[in-house]
Amino acid sequence: MRSGPAAVLLPPALFSRASSTSSVLEVARSAREAARKLAALPLEDRNDALNRVASALENAKTEIETANKSDCEIAAKPESNVAPPLQARLKFGGSKFRDTIQGVRDLMKLEDPIGRIQLHRELDQGLVLKRKTVPLGVLGIIFEARPDAAVQIASLGIKSGNGVLLKCGREAVGSCRAIVSAIKDGLKTSKASPDVVALLTTREETAEMMKMKEYVDLIIPRGSNSFVQYVMQNTDIPVLGHADGICHIFVDKAAEIQKAVEIATDSKIQYPSACNAVETILVHEAVAKQFLEAFGSRAEKEGIEIRGCQGTLKHVKGAEAVEADWSTEYGDKIVSVKIVPSMESAMQHINTYGSRHTDCIITEDASAAAVFQSQVDAAGVYWNCSTRFADGFRYGFGAEVGISTSMMPPRGPVGLEGLVTYRYIMTGNGHVVKSYTGDGAKPFTHKNLPLQ
Template identity: 50%
Template sequence: MDIQAIATQCKDAAILMSALSTDIKDKALKNIIKALETNMDLIIDANKNDLEQARKDNLDAPLLKRLKFDQPKISEACDGIASLIKLEDPVGKTLSATELDKGLTLFKVSRPIGVIGVIFESRPDALVQIAALCLKSGNAVLLKGGSEASATNQILASVISKAGVDTGLPEGWLGLLETRSDVDQMLKLEKYVDLIIPRGSNEFVRYIMDNTVIPVLGHADGICHLYIDRLADPKMAVDLSVDSKCQYVAVCNATETILVHEALAKDILPVLKKELEAKGVKIYGCEKTGDIIDVEAATEKDWQTEYLDLIVSIKVVPSLKEAVAHINRYGSGHTDVIVTSDKKRALYFMDHTDTADAFWNCSSRFSDGFRFGLGAEVGISTNKIHARGPVGLEGLMIYQWRMIGDGHMVKDYTGEAAKPFTHKSLNKDF
């Protein structure tokens, strides 16, 4: 099938997916766990083929590690699905109910978005997770994984799709795209695809965002800041700097720039340098930083760089206001931290920093769907509409307005003898 045909079938399937009962969806998820377990050998064999090819192609060790999908990883993926079964069905919740007039009631009811296009690099577990999330939330899904995992993805998509259809899901609820040109075609199918979630490198996400008019949920950059305020506890400030920078450097919520209020720069910078360097971190500092500690000079480019490595930039700022201005200028609106003992200054920071996650006295690394307790993570968004920061299942949801009347006509509510609306909020489920 060509992409247009796959997408058309997926769009039709989305309508049926949106109307499935919780029972059927949870049964399908259980059936998928069973099918993954039954087909474990086939999946591992396919993955071995991918791994062999990847080794021939000289892929990096970290990439090989992410590509590997063995028995423990399959079990982990199945555990993930099992925990999803326990979550409440997000579809069909009554978000509001209003009486417009006697016998005329308006409900706002949560509904799936429709067709979700998900594009991810390597990690086959992402395929399993995303397929399950879309199913639970009543969405249909078009998936494209990394080409290095193509054999694994094919068998996974086929096993998961079939297990769903066998339980009563519509044919085509999960479509697999296989090539980069498939993706480019999908990016143009705005009539069929309602939302795109890209998971991968910054360049990859940026490419997707720049090449489609379909809404994209995600983030291209994670340039996170930690600001050490004039009124910070110095030990806490250093500890949080180390955790935010070093706890795991290759991720979007790792801190890339530390801003230090000039009032305590002299005292704190030498300690900060010692602790960061003990972890192997290389420091680029502004001129004022360089006056206090021996570091490489930072350039304009450093403030714009997501190192994703054991590297940090440090800037001395004259005020809280200047710290906020720096973040609003160079940040990516992902996660930004203030360390201070003063509540008013923390509130100023949160109110004026244009960021998805504004944290006070805790590590930037907490910015994560699982740590937030969202149950399942769809991604982390730096969008300013729909969903922001770590996104759980609710990021795959929208709503429908449902009005029930008894022959009510607008003509009776207009003109001279217009009936008034009651607009009474009701505590009532659809």
């Protein structure tokens, strides 16, 4: 069973159940039912399920790699018109496969995000309130053509007690079918139901899912800003938006120049198409010449293209920036640069053009950093480090399902902890509200008790 092509190993019937409205509904309903049971499993059973999923993926390595090879070959054809960076993300094998499986096992070590008591309060004698974290229910995640993401997201769902409906980019359908099949195989031997994870493969199914408010609790679209906007405007289900990443670095007048050059370079070229890559560098006029000369020669060496304001172009080679540059996520080795007269002016620029993702100040002046970090309205406000650290894995969240740039929580990189909600659990012994109102009303004690 380990040799033939994936198409033979995975009969289409296995997935065709999700091919019409009623089938998507059935898949979502089964996922909700399965998720309810998953939520009731103790941590050790959810961790055991993860372990079995990891082993099942290892056992299906050949099938998965074969399916992936086929996906990659199709994507590489000129007529498929798939950009090289996307082709690179599509590849799934070797160390990437190994690291991804390791990621599943690492997740087992993380604390349980559900069942945490966030509040424990006596309202009156014998009347006790607790606030306890519980899973959200069923997550609908629409992600790019990245097979490793299917594994990560499914694992985060299992650990956090949520069902997951996965919809991958069309280039990765073969790989994701093989992966989800293996995950289900792993779950079959565990206490969790294989229905907890399901794969949708067509746009029509995504559109159906977006209508199922009763069965889907959160939609997480990953992709272009326009796609996220489209999803937000076409569903009543809450959306966790992985929107534009217009990240800034402000090089303050008290910046150490070499540090600024290193951080700016890493923030741009370490992974130019990532949403946490820097797009605009704002430079205090007092250090403009010094920084720009150093950064300019580094940029030339690294192949970074500069779109600068007029002042900038006195010190470095590049094209003149136009208004649109300040709100463009290049996704490439291009950076816009602007000289500003003050930190106030830099913050003004960021609050105008930024996308509330991640913004950074480079300075040796701690009080300037404190002002910047308290007044810039982004999910991440950094001081003297690369914007590329904005990532669930780097934060220690056990990978991430997405990055939210909304003001409401969950905000920033969303991992395990962001996939839960809470419930107020109250216990009394015949307590009625009448006793606490009107003349002779009893007072509430509102005494906080230890969090258990």
